[in-house]
Amino acid sequence: xxxxxxxxxxxxxxxxxxxxxxxxxxxxxxxxxxxxxxxxxxxxxxxxxxxxxxxxxxxxxxxxxxxxxxxxxxxxxxxxxxxxxxxxxxxxxxxxxxxxxxxxxxxxxxxxxxxxxxxxxxxxxxxxxxxxxxxxxxxxxxxxxxxxxxxxxxxxxxxxxxxxxxxxxxxxxxxxxxxxxxxxxxxxxxxxxxxxxxxxxxxxxxxxxxxxxxxxxxxxxxxxxxxxxxxxxxxxxxxxxxxxxxxxxxxxxxxxxxxxxxxxxxxxxxxxxxxxxxxxxxxxxxxxxxxxxxxxxxxxxxxxxxxxxxxxxxxxxxxxxxxxxxxxxxxxxxxxxxxxxxxxxxxxxxxxxxxxxxxxxxxxxxxxxxxxxxxxxxxxxxxxxxxxxxxxxxxxxxxxxxxxxxxxxxxxxxxxxxxxxxxxx
Amino acid sequence: xxxxxxxxxxxxxxxxxxxxxxxxxxxxxxxxxxxxxxxxxxxxxxxxxxxxxxxxxxxxxxxxxxxxxxxxxxxxxxxxxxxxxxxxxxxxxxxxxxxxxxxxxxxxxxxxxxxxxxxxxxxxxxxxxxxxxxxxxxxxxxxxxxxxxxxxxxxxxxxxxxxxxxxxxxxxxxxxxxxxxxxxxxxxxxxxxxxxxxxxxxxxxxxxxxxxxxxxxxxxxxxxxxxxxxxxxxxxxxxxxxxxxxxxxxxxxxxxxxxxxxxxxxxxxxxxxxxxxxxxxxxxxxxxxxxxxxxxxxxxxxxxxxxxxxxxxxxxxxxxxxxxxxxxxxxxxxxxxxxxxxxxxxxxxxxxxxxxxxxxxxxxxxxxxxxxxxxxxxxxxxxxxxxxxxxxxxxxxxxxxxxxxxxxxxxxxxxxxxxxxxxxxxxxxxxxxxxxxxxxxxxxxxxxxxxxxxxxxxxxxxxxxxxxxxxxxxxxxxxxxxxxxxxxxxxxxxxxx
Numbered sequence: 001x002x003x004x005x006x007x008x009x010x011x012x013x014x015x016x017x018x019x020x021x022x023x024x025x026x027x028x029x030x031x032x033x034x035x036x037x038x039x040x041x042x043x044x045x046x047x048x049x050x051x052x053x054x055x056x057x058x059x060x061x062x063x064x065x066x067x068x069x070x071x072x073x074x075x076x077x078x079x080x081x082x083x084x085x086x087x088x089x090x091x092x093x094x095x096x097x098x099x100x101x102x103x104x105x106x107x108x109x110x111x112x113x114x115x116x117x118x119x120x121x122x123x124x125x126x127x128x129x130x131x132x133x134x135x136x137x138x139x140x141x142x143x144x145x146x147x148x149x150x151x152x153x154x155x156x157x158x159x160x161x162x163x164x165x166x167x168x169x170x171x172x173x174x175x176x177x178x179x180x181x182x183x184x185x186x187x188x189x190x191x192x193x194x195x196x197x198x199x200x201x202x203x204x205x206x207x208x209x210x211x212x213x214x215x216x217x218x219x220x221x222x223x224x225x226x227x228x229x230x231x232x233x234x235x236x237x238x239x240x241x242x243x244x245x246x247x248x249x250x251x252x253x254x255x256x257x258x259x260x261x262x263x264x265x266x267x268x269x270x271x272x273x274x275x276x277x278x279x280x281x282x283x284x285x286x287x288x289x290x291x292x293x294x295x296x297x298x299x300x301x302x303x304x305x306x307x308x309x310x311x312x313x314x315x316x317x318x319x320x321x322x323x324x325x326x327x328x329x330x331x332x333x334x335x336x337x338x339x340x341x342x343x344x345x346x347x348x349x350x351x352x353x354x355x356x357x358x359x360x361x362x363x364x365x366x367x368x369x370x371x372x373x374x375x376x377x378x379x380x381x382x383x384x385x386x387x388x389x390x391x392x393x394x395x396x397x398x399x400x401x402x403x404x405x406x407x408x409x410x411x412x413x414x415x416x417x418x419x420x421x422x423x424x425x
Numbered sequence: 426x427x428x429x430x431x432x433x434x435x436x437x438x439x440x441x442x443x444x445x446x447x448x449x450x451x452x453x454x455x456x457x458x459x460x461x462x463x464x465x466x467x468x469x470x471x472x473x474x475x476x477x478x479x480x481x482x483x484x485x486x487x488x489x490x491x492x493x494x495x496x497x498x499x500x501x502x503x504x505x506x507x508x509x510x511x512x513x514x515x516x517x518x519x520x521x522x523x524x525x526x527x528x529x530x531x532x533x534x535x536x537x538x539x540x541x542x543x544x545x546x547x548x549x550x551x552x553x554x555x556x557x558x559x560x561x562x563x564x565x566x567x568x569x570x571x572x573x574x575x576x577x578x579x580x581x582x583x584x585x586x587x588x589x590x591x592x593x594x595x596x597x598x599x600x601x602x603x604x605x606x607x608x609x610x611x612x613x614x615x616x617x618x619x620x621x622x623x624x625x626x627x628x629x630x631x632x633x634x635x636x637x638x639x640x641x642x643x644x645x646x647x648x649x650x651x652x653x654x655x656x657x658x659x660x661x662x663x664x665x666x667x668x669x670x671x672x673x674x675x676x677x678x679x680x681x682x683x684x685x686x687x688x689x690x691x692x693x694x695x696x697x698x699x700x701x702x703x704x705x706x707x708x709x710x711x712x713x714x715x716x717x718x719x720x721x722x723x724x725x726x727x728x729x730x731x732x733x734x735x736x737x738x739x740x741x742x743x744x745x746x747x748x749x750x751x752x753x754x755x756x757x758x759x760x761x762x763x764x765x766x767x768x769x770x771x772x773x774x775x776x777x778x779x780x781x782x783x784x785x786x787x788x789x790x791x792x793x794x795x796x797x798x799x800x801x802x803x804x805x806x807x808x809x810x811x812x813x814x815x816x817x818x819x820x821x822x823x824x825x826x827x828x829x830x831x832x833x834x835x836x837x838x839x840x841x842x843x844x845x846x847x848x849x850x851x852x853x854x855x856x857x858x859x860x861x862x863x864x865x866x867x868x869x870x871x872x873x874x875x876x877x878x879x880x881x882x883x884x885x886x887x888x889x890x891x892x893x894x895x896x897x898x899x900x901x902x903x904x905x906x907x908x909x910x911x912x913x914x915x916x917x918x919x920x921x922x
Binding site for chain 2: 087088089090091119120283285286287288289290292293316317318319323324327331334335337338382383384385386387404407408411412413414416422
């Protein structure tokens, strides 16, 4: 009976349509202005934001939610996560993040592996994440790790929004062994791959010449990169590698995104000049490896001050990256504020800026016409102790129930004296 | 990285409880707390009680080898001045919140708390708008052995655990501590005044722990909290069996781990009796001195309590029964991701729970982690605390507590700051067997104190001033009190502008 009810709920969820909703008395961060709109009325209809106006009147027939002065933000956009690609990292059969052996390099396309039923999705969504870049961990052709996909944490159906949204490569001490043991080899291989892709673009052939290192699937996968339509996200942390990434972008006229960037602050002006955005982890402050000796909590603040576009991806020993993505992004953003980043800039780094970096239109803001992905918070969203009270994706209110919440309710202290064991609840 | 971090995540611990005989023997002015007697020892009785052995030793001019402290503390407090903190919001760790309060630190001890305290001879610090708590105690750290920066050398041969055998009980983690680990310096700057370094969780018996003040020093002895009991780390579940299966040595199943533990303690019991007979004068044959058996004998005698890494509720229940049967005391289950499923059982057995706020899902035994774990454990009366397990988290333990408490409040529990602070201070002191000396701001306690820039549970707050035994060990506003490790000296000029 209980299962039947759950099924009915599921069907209802699938059928849910984007009704007209008005959120009143909100402190609305639209991300289109430097300050929030106070006592705002936010109107959503047809899955889009219609308007955000101070003390506006809800349209007739709209469902009205009173935010009671609480903060409303766009749905969070996780600049780099692996949600949908991994369930239990140590159980390899539940882990599709990497293709460490086999022929695939740039052609490793994670979009085929996305698991719409991952329990991690509901957890992230209940913490306010509505969109993300889900990126690959490793591929067999160094220094590439493959292609990432933009996902939307919808309440039903496929989470895949845009496959092959970015190419990823990893440079430095965590991955150099794959390239033969030196980062010099990593850069040489990366430059060679892009050169081979460019030659192929000029004269596509049935088969590559015998001195070519890449095979046809990898060469083809790189075509959008050299055409400038797909960003190349380079994972690099040491200053010398960041300088090299800047040089590569200039030499080849391709779009480069820096991922990691522990020492990026030391090249902030250069990164700003060439408009390379940085996706960083605001919790990276330890000299965790020799590539991170300059890691510091002020990284975000110094980059933003220099005019670099920044977005956040919080690893937390890799546990936060996918399993606690939403809460960790907010904690990271809060720490960045505690270390000098203006509040609005921190909020942008988990909403509008990652959407811009990955070219996700209509996401990350509450501008008129934007997708109605938004969150009402029960406190300051940059305090990780706060939580979402309502989450909308495409104008549809998402359930905040997660597997964790169901376990919580089974074992709540208030039920300690129930006659039947928790298994009956 | 992930493998490394997962291993760390899996380490649980040993609880330390009992006063080390070593402390009694070696430390003349800073004695450990009175002993609890080693838990349920009904199978062993008192005829091999350590103190009685000590008396018998006179006959033979010998002591049981497990009572020695091989590396005695040389800790001395940093230079200090009597200090009066005024206008602070004080959380004393004993359930009180004192607004606009005062705290007097004299001769390294808390000398007064409340209002209208005497100012004579004390440096006065105006803490208006700021909060004061006891120093944070991290019962589960790997600082000094999980030394950053990590390199490929650590991949091959890390000092976190000795992996040559599933029984590494003979190891003392203090013999590996590198005081120049930048993680220790970051812990101090984050308000941590005491931490327990535990061996890792890949061995079933990880070895002896050590309790340190994370103050700048060139030797581990100079960081050792005088008289602090050692603990012994043990581990359940996936980590040891996975490691053993990989190395082809040791138990490859949970049931094998339990049998292994029983076997090891049975041997240790025989070893202890051999020594007892020898010291009694009944047997003139000098027994062998076996470091592994020494540690286990000390555990059986109640001199050392166990800090047990366990995730699943069923495993913790098995370990509790096993501990009763064998006669060893578990001070705490570390990680205890499913602790909330058996919270009243932990409380009834007087075993502490050492948890994160929100880590879950990174391995099968962590699949059922919930954010209300700490709050539910606390509600059942379990001595509950946060822990770091990693140098990055060791910098943000109050934020961890804040997250965990907020989840509990959303689940309907009352968790005011003056209660939650105990998850960082009083409860870990209890798990370490140091509750009579630290963890609260009661008069007479060690003056381990933090002045926070604001509400300590907020992400926007920082440790402003950190006192260890009444001495300023770190001050965010005074460059003279911002120590750096030798590793960080002279590197990357561009990186430290």
